[in-house]
Each structure stands twice: as C-alpha cells, then as structure tokens.
Amino acid sequence: MSILSVETLESRHGLLVAVRGVSLSLNEGETLALVGANGAGKTTLLRSIAGAHKPVRGRIMFDGQDVTAMPAHRRVGLGIALVPEGRRLFAGMTVEENLRVAGAHGRKGVWNLDAVLAAFPQLKPKLKARAGDLSGGQQQATAIGRALMTNPRLLLLDEVSLGLSPLAVDQVYDSLRGLMSGGTTIILVEQDLARALSVATRIACMLEGAVVLEGAAARLSRDDITQAYFGLNRAAEPA
Amino acid sequence: MNFINQVIQGAMLGGFYALSACGLSFLFGVMRIINLAHGSLAILAAFLMVSLLNASNLSNILGDYGYLAPFIGLLVILPVMALIGWALQYLVLDRSLRAGPLIPVLSTFGVSIILDNGMFEAYGANSQSLGPAIGDLAYNSWSLTDTLTIGQLDALIFATAVIVLCGMQWLLAKTAIGRTIRATAEEPGVVELIGINPRLVFAVCAAIAVALTGLAGVALAMRTSFDPYAGGPLLIFAFETVVIGGIGSLWGTLIGGIVLGVAQNIGAEISPGGFLIAGHLTFLVILIFRTFGVLPKLSALTSRRAAA
Numbered sequence: 001m002s003i004l005s006v007e008t009l010e011s012r013h014g015l016l017v018a019v020r021g022v023s024l025s026l027n028e029g030e031t032l033a034l035v036g037a038n039g040a041g042k043t044t045l046l047r048s049i050a051g052a053h054k055p056v057r058g059r060i061m062f063d064g065q066d067v068t069a070m071p072a073h074r075r076v077g078l079g080i081a082l083v084p085e086g087r088r089l090f091a092g093m094t095v096e097e098n099l100r101v102a103g104a105h106g107r108k109g110v111w112n113l114d115a116v117l118a119a120f121p122q123l124k125p126k127l128k129a130r131a132g133d134l135s136g137g138q139q140q141a142t143a144i145g146r147a148l149m150t151n152p153r154l155l156l157l158d159e160v161s162l163g164l165s166p167l168a169v170d171q172v173y174d175s176l177r178g179l180m181s182g183g184t185t186i187i188l189v190e191q192d193l194a195r196a197l198s199v200a201t202r203i204a205c206m207l208e209g210a211v212v213l214e215g216a217a218a219r220l221s222r223d224d225i226t227q228a229y230f231g232l233n234r235a236a237e238p239a
Numbered sequence: 240m241n242f243i244n245q246v247i248q249g250a251m252l253g254g255f256y257a258l259s260a261c262g263l264s265f266l267f268g269v270m271r272i273i274n275l276a277h278g279s280l281a282i283l284a285a286f287l288m289v290s291l292l293n294a295s296n297l298s299n300i301l302g303d304y305g306y307l308a309p310f311i312g313l314l315v316i317l318p319v320m321a322l323i324g325w326a327l328q329y330l331v332l333d334r335s336l337r338a339g340p341l342i343p344v345l346s347t348f349g350v351s352i353i354l355d356n357g358m359f360e361a362y363g364a365n366s367q368s369l370g371p372a373i374g375d376l377a378y379n380s381w382s383l384t385d386t387l388t389i390g391q392l393d394a395l396i397f398a399t400a401v402i403v404l405c406g407m408q409w410l411l412a413k414t415a416i417g418r419t420i421r422a423t424a425e426e427p428g429v430v431e432l433i434g435i436n437p438r439l440v441f442a443v444c445a446a447i448a449v450a451l452t453g454l455a456g457v458a459l460a461m462r463t464s465f466d467p468y469a470g471g472p473l474l475i476f477a478f479e480t481v482v483i484g485g486i487g488s489l490w491g492t493l494i495g496g497i498v499l500g501v502a503q504n505i506g507a508e509i510s511p512g513g514f515l516i517a518g519h520l521t522f523l524v525i526l527i528f529r530t531f532g533v534l535p536k537l538s539a540l541t542s543r544r545a546a547a
Contacts, residue, residue, distance in 0.1 A: 050432060051431070052428075052431065052432060071431065071436070072431040072432060073430075073431040073432075073434050073435055073436045073437075076431075076432065076433060076434035077434055081432065081433070082432050084429060084432060088426055088428075088429045089426075090421065090422045090425045090426055090429075091425065092421070092425055093418070093421055093422065093425070097418050097421075097422075098422075100415070100418060101415075101418040101419055101422045101433065101435075102433035102434070104415050104418070104419065105419070105433055105434035105435050106433060106434045146433060147432075147433070149433070150433055150434055
C-alpha cells in the first residue's frame, strides 16, 4: 500500500497557481526525485505535503489518513518531515540544541542524537558551536539531522545541495544513501539531474506546476527527462 | 554620605523597575510584541489582590501572621494572571500579529484603555495600597550605618527581581521548554516542521509574561499607592528599563533598572523636581548612543535580523 498519495492537488501563491492538479503516490522505501526548472512548483508541492502551505484543492493521504487539513506540527507526529530550502536552522542556538529541540517534539523511534552523529560524523566536533557559524555543508547536515530527530517515515528534502561546495554535496549524499538503504521514504528536489538519477528509484518531472513525466528511474532516459524538463515534447505538439 | 545613600536607594528602586520590566522584556524577546497593556495588567493584578484579600478575610484568619496574606494571595493571583495572558494571546496578540508588526502595538493600547476604564468603573478613583496589608514590612528597615538604611520590602523586591531573572535565564538556557521557546522566537515559521505548535508556545510565553507582570503589580501595590490609571507610569519606567538594559536581554533588564533608579534618585538629590527628568534624560541619552552604535548591542541585534 502506498504511504503517500497526492490527489489532484492545487496550491497557489495569491493568484499564481504554483501546483496545478498534481497526483502522485509513493510506496514505503521509495526515493522519488522531483526535477524541474525554477518556478515549476517543486518547493510548493513539498511544502503542501508537509503542511507548511495550504492547498486550495485536492487531497493528501498519508498512511491511509487524510491529512489535507492537518496543521504541519501534527503531521510531524505522523512521520512527515521537511528539510526546508535554505536550511532555516535556529542560528542562535548550538547544533546540539537544534537537534534536541526537534527530538523533543517528533515521533519516538530509532533516531536520536547518537544516531544522527553516526550518520553525520562531521557534526561531532561542532555540537557546541552556534548553528549560524557553521559552514554550508555542516549547516545542511544539521538541517537534515534536525529533521531525522523527529523520526520521519517520509522525509522531504528541498534543494539540499544548493549553495554547497561539490565536496560538501558528496558528503551529504553519502549520508543520504545510508538513509535510503535503511528504508526511509524520501522525496527530494534536486537541480542536478545526474545526482537525482543516481539516487532515486523514481523520477517525477514538473513543468509550470504540473507533473509532465513520471516513472521508474531505471526506465527513463536522460533525454526523456531533459525534454520534459524544458517542455520540448509539448512545444512539438500542434497549437 | 547622602550621595551614597541616594545611589543605594536608587539601586533598590532599580530592582523594582527590573521586576516591572520582566514581563515586557520577555514578551518582546520572544514574540517581538511591545505590550502597551503591560502597565494596566500590572494594576489589574493589584486590584485583584485587593479584592481577594477583602473577600477572603485572609489577613484576619492568619491572625499574627496576617501580613503574609498578600504573599499567599499570589498563589491565586499569579495563575489568574497567567490565564489572562493565555487568553490575551489567543484573543488579541495572535490575531493582531497576523496583520503586521504595528497592529499589536495598537491593539494592546486598546486593551490598556479598556482595562484602565474598566478598573475605574469597578473600583472608583480612590488610591489604594497593599501597604497596610503587609504590616511592619512596609516600613521596617535595616540600618547599615547611622545614616544608611535599607528598607526590608525594597530588599525583598530586589531579591525577587534577581531570582525571577535568574529563573528565566535558567529556563531559557537549560530546559527543554526554554529550547522550544528560543527556537520559536528565532524561526516561528520553521518550528512547525519539527512538531512544535508556535501558537501554543506563544500562549505559554504570554502566560508567563503576564504572570510576571502581575507580580510586578502586586510589588508596586505593596511599596506605594495606586489607582486605576497608575499603569501608564509603570509602563513607561518598564519600557525605559528594557531599552537602557538592551532589548531582549534579561540581565540587561536588571542593569537597566538599576541605572534608571540611580539616575532618578541622583536627579532628586540635585533638585527636588529632578527625579523624573533625570530618569527620562538618562533614557534618551542611552537611546541616542545606542542608535548611533556607540553601545553595540541594539545595532548588532537589528543588523543581525536584517541579514537573516
């Protein structure tokens, strides 16, 4: 049975329709990569699933339960966690405090401070440092660690490699591979197509708010995705 | 010697100002709200205490220990004030915050007008005091030298201010609740993603802040007299204390209170009418220095927020 199913979801920013009629479903343990150009609606879709953005139409089912109207903080209790774009750490607090405050309010489970430090060993020497003073890669590791402290069943990762050095991106993805093999269901937004293809089991490509291509990563060619990404197949259709 | 005496008395008065400013400072630090109903809420607590003592006849029941009645009354008044703070958050602050940063200033100003005039309706214009209710404690003092004395009530209020500030510091720095409050203060839009309901956190903070404000109101009523419109001056001194000490800093609040109290007493020493003007001038001078960045704290705070 699918852990998440999104049915004809529509989300707006004022008059702008950011997500138009998106439907998708995800089985436990899958990793879905959302690709698409800037402004395609990926972030708004993730925020709608997490409850941080209120959709105007459609339905979000999580583990058989309708969560469309549920506030974000209660969805965390069910096991949905979002690592927001730009990391959004509690900059004035230490790394340890950032992690502990999340651990105190999420689900109970296998993730605790020790488990997060084992997954992100680069954070160990930085536990007492202010989160705002960390490097970009360390901040991203803290942001993912903070989400893991809530013991999510579905982890939503928004642009985790944005603004990081290539080395830091490698480190973050190495840790993510560990998570994926551990069975956590993941949706990630990633601009780097090669990286998305290397970790995802499924790909969904968004264009102007709609999913224009979706399928198993193994079955989609790079060309298919590139065409969908730029809307080339649609441009070829007669007007 | 008289000068030293004025400084010491001013510092003790500063303890009262620090206690008055706790609730205001805390609410601003967490929710970025300037609560203009702060003074009126303090006076409300004082009137509620008067009503409670009259209705319960507690002073007579306690006999020789009757002077303890207002302190025991705090066990009722503080929870009631906390409930009022909780309601204030859900009915006024939460709604006004959604409309932008200026609206809470206007709506809490409205609350203060309603409270002031409501208390005028209910209790009349007469001055009241809890001084008589605490007996000898209102005027007893310790003599340090022939000319230096410290009032016992002043010392008690100063100690209360220090204990409250230490307690708040400990709560925020060391406990899980404190971490939750600090996280919510920093990123109210993000904490919901880790399972925290920011409106609930704000309600808890408003409850704590208004309970502390009630404590300040009862302290005021013990050391002097008050009437339904005494909230305004209390708000002004509390506000000056917060600004002098550094916005959002709890220890700064104690220092700010002492600076204000000492300035006022030295002003009164220079000229009989100098009490208020010396306090206000000190506030203005420090405000100007802070604005121009000579004292770094405020400018550092604003620039950090601008950069975030």
